[in-house]
Amino acid sequence: MSTGDTWPVSIGFDDADHEGLTIGKAACRTCSKLKRRQVLANQAERSVGAAVTFDGVQKSYDGETLVVKDLNLKIAEGEFLTMLGPSGSGKTTCLMMLAGFEPPTHGEIYLDDKAISQLPPHKRGIGMVFQNYALFPHMTVGENLAYPLKVRGMSKSEIRDRVERALGMVELSGFGGRRPAQLSGGQQQRVAVARALVFEPNLVLMDEPLGALDKQLREQMQYEIKHIHDNLGVTIVYVTHDQTEALTMSDRVAVFNDGVIQQLSPPETLYENPTNSFVAQFIGENNKLSGTVSKVINGECEVELDTGATVHATAVNVDGEGSRTTLSLRPERVYIGPEGTDNTLDGRIEELIYLGETIRARLTVAGNDQFIVKVPNRGSSTGLTEGASVTVGWSTADCHALDPIAT
Amino acid sequence: MTDAAVSPGMGLNQTASKSAPLTTADGKPLKAALRKANGRARRNALLLVAPLFVFLLFTYTIPIVQMMARSVMNPEVANNLPNTSAAIGDWDGEGLPSEEVFAAMAQDLKNGGRSTIGRVAARLNTDMPGLRSTMMGAMRDADEFQAPFKEALLADDDDWGDPRLWTLIKRETRTITPAYYLRALDYEYDQAGEIVPRPENLQVYRSIFWQTAWMSGLITILTILMGYPVAHLLATLPLKRANLLMILVLLPFWTSLLVRTSAWIVLLQQEGVVNNFLVFFQIVDDNDRMRLIYNRIGTIIAMTHILLPFMILPLYSVMKTIPPSLTRAARSMGATPLRAHLTVYMPLTIPGLAAGVLLVFILAIGYYITPALVGGEGGIFISNLIADRMTGSLSQLRLALALATILLVGVLVLYWLFNRLVGVERLKFG
Numbered sequence: 001m002s003t004g005d006t007w008p009v010s011i012g013f014d015d016a017d018h019e020g021l022t023i024g025k026a027a028c029r030t031c032s033k034l035k036r037r038q039v040l041a042n043q044a045e046r047s048v049g050a051a052v053t054f055d056g057v058q059k060s061y062d063g064e065t066l067v068v069k070d071l072n073l074k075i076a077e078g079e080f081l082t083m084l085g086p087s088g089s090g091k092t093t094c095l096m097m098l099a100g101f102e103p104p105t106h107g108e109i110y111l112d113d114k115a116i117s118q119l120p121p122h123k124r125g126i127g128m129v130f131q132n133y134a135l136f137p138h139m140t141v142g143e144n145l146a147y148p149l150k151v152r153g154m155s156k157s158e159i160r161d162r163v164e165r166a167l168g169m170v171e172l173s174g175f176g177g178r179r180p181a182q183l184s185g186g187q188q189q190r191v192a193v194a195r196a197l198v199f200e201p202n203l204v205l206m207d208e209p210l211g212a213l214d215k216q217l218r219e220q221m222q223y224e225i226k227h228i229h230d231n232l233g234v235t236i237v238y239v240t241h242d243q244t245e246a247l248t249m250s251d252r253v254a255v256f257n258d259g260v261i262q263q264l265s266p267p268e269t270l271y272e273n274p275t276n277s278f279v280a281q282f283i284g285e286n287n288k289l290s291g292t293v294s295k296v297i298n299g300e301c302e303v304e305l306d307t308g309a310t311v312h313a314t315a316v317n318v319d320g321e322g323s324r325t326t327l328s329l330r331p332e333r334v335y336i337g338p339e340g341t342d343n344t345l346d347g348r349i350e351e352l353i354y355l356g357e358t359i360r361a362r363l364t365v366a367g368n369d370q371f372i373v374k375v376p377n378r379g380s381s382t383g384l385t386e387g388a389s390v391t392v393g394w395s396t397a398d399c400h401a402l403d404p405i406a407t
Numbered sequence: 408m409t410d411a412a413v414s415p416g417m418g419l420n421q422t423a424s425k426s427a428p429l430t431t432a433d434g435k436p437l438k439a440a441l442r443k444a445n446g447r448a449r450r451n452a453l454l455l456v457a458p459l460f461v462f463l464l465f466t467y468t469i470p471i472v473q474m475m476a477r478s479v480m481n482p483e484v485a486n487n488l489p490n491t492s493a494a495i496g497d498w499d500g501e502g503l504p505s506e507e508v509f510a511a512m513a514q515d516l517k518n519g520g521r522s523t524i525g526r527v528a529a530r531l532n533t534d535m536p537g538l539r540s541t542m543m544g545a546m547r548d549a550d551e552f553q554a555p556f557k558e559a560l561l562a563d564d565d566d567w568g569d570p571r572l573w574t575l576i577k578r579e580t581r582t583i584t585p586a587y588y589l590r591a592l593d594y595e596y597d598q599a600g601e602i603v604p605r606p607e608n609l610q611v612y613r614s615i616f617w618q619t620a621w622m623s624g625l626i627t628i629l630t631i632l633m634g635y636p637v638a639h640l641l642a643t644l645p646l647k648r649a650n651l652l653m654i655l656v657l658l659p660f661w662t663s664l665l666v667r668t669s670a671w672i673v674l675l676q677q678e679g680v681v682n683n684f685l686v687f688f689q690i691v692d693d694n695d696r697m698r699l700i701y702n703r704i705g706t707i708i709a710m711t712h713i714l715l716p717f718m719i720l721p722l723y724s725v726m727k728t729i730p731p732s733l734t735r736a737a738r739s740m741g742a743t744p745l746r747a748h749l750t751v752y753m754p755l756t757i758p759g760l761a762a763g764v765l766l767v768f769i770l771a772i773g774y775y776i777t778p779a780l781v782g783g784e785g786g787i788f789i790s791n792l793i794a795d796r797m798t799g800s801l802s803q804l805r806l807a808l809a810l811a812t813i814l815l816v817g818v819l820v821l822y823w824l825f826n827r828l829v830g831v832e833r834l835k836f837g
Binding site (some may be wrong): 060099100101120121122123124125126127128131132134135137138147148151152196197199217405 | 559672730732733735736738739740741742743744746747750751754
């Protein structure tokens with residue numbers, strides 16, 4: 001990204017301690033990463049410097065059901081936080097409350113320690129990228145970008161400069177005279193991003209901004225948004241239902257379900273150590289086995305599966321001996337014909353699907369006929385055949401005993 | 408595609424000659440084949456619209472053409488004085504016509520019966536009072552006329568020696584005349600054949616045209632002021648309540664125009680609901696009740712109400728398509744709600760607004776029944792005059808046709824102007 005060299009200097013975010021911005025992309029990214037880690041560390045210790053705080057926020061539209069139930073969330077300055085969840089989980093409502101389009105039914109939202117619940121949207125100074133871009137169709141791209149600047153009463157020459165720079169940032173220089181309808185989806189997307197950033201907000205909200213793009217473009221835009229974030233150091237709150245997007249871009253991900261944050265963690269933790277069955281199920285592929293806890297020792301537990309077999313798992317979210325649990329296992333952490341694993345079970349191969357880099361095997365294991373194992377394709381024949389009886393195994397650390405889900 | 412493989416369906420023709428016209432697999436020109444293939448569908452489509460087309464031709468196009476033709480037609484003199492018409496063409500208009508013209512006139516008077524000459528005399532009498540008796544007298548004596556006819560006619564009545572009479576006859580022998588249009592615009596021929604404004608106490612049409620236009624304009628503005636918020640509400644309310652409101656908007660549509668107009672009479676008359684209400688709350692004095700009907704106010708109130716749906720519906724259909732995220736985006740960028748509305752929402756509603764303006768104004772300008780019922784003397788529209796003239800004599804009918812044609816052309820000109828200013832293809836009617 002050649003624009004990385006010019007943009008950060010000129011956009012001039014109030015960021016005195018962030019000298020890395022002037023150096024260029026590589027240094028800058030490292031720097032902002034470092035800085036963010038530091039902020040995150042601070043936050044973990046003292047919970048300060050949070051750009052956004054949701055404090056006991058509840059939201060109901062009809063007075064009968066809560067769409068958001070008691071949300072407490074601190075978002076650090078410069079953080080890229082993603083709200084991830086299925087539709088109807090309350091994530092978009094949270095974003096709308098933050099933007100000011102929906103008032104919280106209860107609780108308070110703070111922006112840099114300032115309560116903003118009573119502040120109308122236009123006084124919050126929050127940039128926003130909407131789901132379908134919400135570009136003004138009757139204005140050119142340049143006029144779209146100039147809109148927030150005109151509203152702020154900037155001089156014509158300054159507006160022109162800033163619009164030019166913003167277009168350069170999203171690599172659309174020379175497109176200022178076109179109408180949004182004359183642009184491709186990806187270009188419209190960039191314009192929307194540029195428009196949300198052009199007035200230099202400290203916080204940018206993105207509501208499923210990539211939802212309308214095709215897969216390839218989506219991936220490309222993920223990286224571009226990520227780079228812009230790294231370069232500018234602005235706080236971004238990003239809403240999506242696409243877990244890949246969430247994992248690729250975020251510093252932390254808040255997984256929403258049923259109006260509650262199920263887990264708030266960096267992407268790695270989310271995938272490696274889900275704290276409940278919903279997260280395990282929602283992020284990545286997951287095998288579940290149901291059973292009853294028979295023993296808990298030192299963070300590990302012994303689980304008697306419904307078929308009678310006994311396995312060991314890391315006790316993450318169990319109520320103690322005698323309680324029901326659901327075991328979660330990633331398909332790539334299960335081995336067929338294992339050597340030296342902590343647990344083994346017998347299974348039968350039901351189906352083999354060739355996927356190129358991996359072979360996806362569907363097995364029946366402990367009564368679950370949707371048990372998936374990903375076998376890496378190492379060139380030589382795997383020796384697997386459909387209908388064959390095999391032994392599957394995994395290490396106890398990779399198997400998480402979580403809250404039971406009704407099957 | 409860099410693939411070199413030729414699919415079997417494409418045949419050799421295409422690969423062999425890139426520049427030559429494309430052909431189908433069996434060698435027929437592609438264009439002809441396409442025409443043939445699509446021809447049936449096109450014919451069927453034409454057949455489907457043919458009944459409507461024929462219907463419109465007979466009930467709409469032909470009557471309009473006829474109306475326009477009749478509004479300039481003037482066949483009485485030419486048809487009923489055939490010899491004179493033929494002879495007078497050579498007259499240069501100076502002094503009196505030659506003996507041949509007089510001879511032709513004598514012949515026509517002799518040939519023509521009482522009713523024939525009577526019709527001509529009546530027609531000419533409107534332009535030159537007294538001519539009727541001159542002609543009818545000459546007709547009665549026509550059998551006794553001997554050559555030279557000039558002297559004979561002059562002897563019969565001095566008026567035959569008046570050049571203006573002959574000028575008038577020469578003018579009226581033309582079968583096409585602008586006289587009705589002149590009348591419709593409050594002009595007329597004077598006795599010397601010049602076009603002059605009519606006497607002021609007889610001028611009526613231009614002021615009614617003007618009144619029709621400004622009242623229609625005012626009604627259009629009122630429907631915008633009242634319809635815009637309603638349409639906005641309709642477009643933003645939850646579906647269930649929007650549907651209820653929509654029924655309320657459409658309710659007047661389902662009620663007879665006559666009933667609606669009569670309801671306004673009940674409401675607005677001097678002993679009516681509105682006046683009673685105002686008197687009851689002592690806003691107006693009982694002896695000084697407001698005149699809200701049988702004048703311009705009545706016409707404007709009733710027509711604004713009746714035409715309101717025509718403004719609301721196109722506005723609503725456009726507003727429905729404007730995503731709420733646009734104004735939200737504007738507000739997130741720092742625009743106040745008012746500013747977001749004026750700079751983002753309003754410009755996007757222009758296609759609907761323009762469609763509404765066009766519909767309401769054009770409907771209003773030709774409105775008849777409401778002004779007729781509640782307009783009284785002052786609040787009438789040009790349509791009321793047209794309808795009134797239609798029932799009169801033949802020349803009154805032609806005057807009505809001329810008025811109607813002017814109205815039609817006026818509407819077309821407005822449409823053209825509107826198209827230039829807004830662009831009709833951008834309009835959304837609903």
